[in-house]
Amino acid sequence: MASSVCAVMATSSDSRWCMASLRSALPSVPPPSSSTSLRLPLAATLTSASSSLSSSNSLRIAPPKHKSVLGTFTGLAPQHPLFSYSSSSEFTSFGHCFPTIDNGGRVYAMRHGRKVPKLNRPPDQRRALLRGLTTQLLKYGRIKTTRARASAVRKYVDKMITLAKDGSLHKRRQALGFIYEKQIVHALFAEVPDRYGERNGGYTRIIRTLPRRGDNAPMAYIELV
Template identity: 55%
Template sequence: MRHRVAGKKLGRRYSHRRALFRNLVTELLRYGRITTTLPKAKAIQSVAEKMITLGKRGDLHARRQALAFVQSKDVVHKLFDSIAAQTAERNGGYTRILKIGERQGDGAPMAIIELVDLQK
C-alpha cells in the first residue's frame, strides 16, 4: 500500500531522480517550455512551482535555496528578476501541462510543460 507516499519514483534511485528533476526544472525556467514524457512533467510541476514561489519571495534565503536546487546562476537571476515579476499577481498555478500524443519510438505519452505567464 502507498498510503501517504507522495511523488513518483519513475524507476530511478533517489540521486538519479533528484538530478533529473534539477535538470528538467533548470531547463523549464531557462526556456519557458520543455517537451518531456507526461509522468516526468507531472513530477516536476510541483517542484517548478516551488521554485517560482521562492523567486516571488525574493529575499536572500530564498535565493540561496533556489541556488541549491537550480544548476545555473543565470537561470536563478532570470527566476528572481523576470519570472517573479511576470507572476507577481498570480497565486499559484504557474505552469501548465499540455498532452501532445505518443512518442514515435516506444509509444510513451508526451507532454509540453510551460510557464503560464510566458511573455516573449
C-alpha cells in the same frame, strides 16, 4: 553362501508367510540409551552357514542423535534458511525482516499514502532528473517530456517561482542549491515579481501531445504560463 540363499528363496516360494512368522523373524530393537550389538536372525536352513560368519557382519546400532534441522520460530517471520544454524542473536527474531522503529530509524514497509512518483529511478538519480528538468523549463520556458515527468516536475517549478516572489537572500540561496545554472536564478528573481506578482499558484500548464515513437510513451509539453 549363494546356494544357501537360493535354497531359502526356493523354500519361501513354496510355503506362505504368516504374520506370526514375520514378527518372530524381526529383530528386537534395544532402547536408544545404550549402543548394543545386533545379529540378524537366519533361517533354519542357514544354520550351517551362520557358523562360518565372522563377527564383522554384526550391526552396531548407535543411539539416535536429536539434532534440530531448523532453528526455533521466535518472531512474525521464520528465520532465513541460510542463517538457521547461526547462534548469533541477530537472526533469532523477525528483526532482520522487519526493522523496528528506533528513534528515527528506517522502517521497510509498504508505501501507503506516498504520492511521490519514482520515475523508475533511485532517489539520487530521480532528484538529479527533476533538477535538470526544472532548470531547462525555467531556461527555455517550454519543454517536451513524458507526462509522468511533466507532472512530477510541475511542483518544483512552482516552488522555485514562489521562492523568487519572496526575493530574500535566504530564498535565493535555496534556489541556487536546486537550480544548476546560477544565471537562471538571478534572471528568475529579477523577472518573477513583475510577471507573477498578482498570481497565486498555477504557474505552469501541461499540454498533451502524440505518443513517442518507439515505445509509445505518452508525451506532453510543459510550459510557463
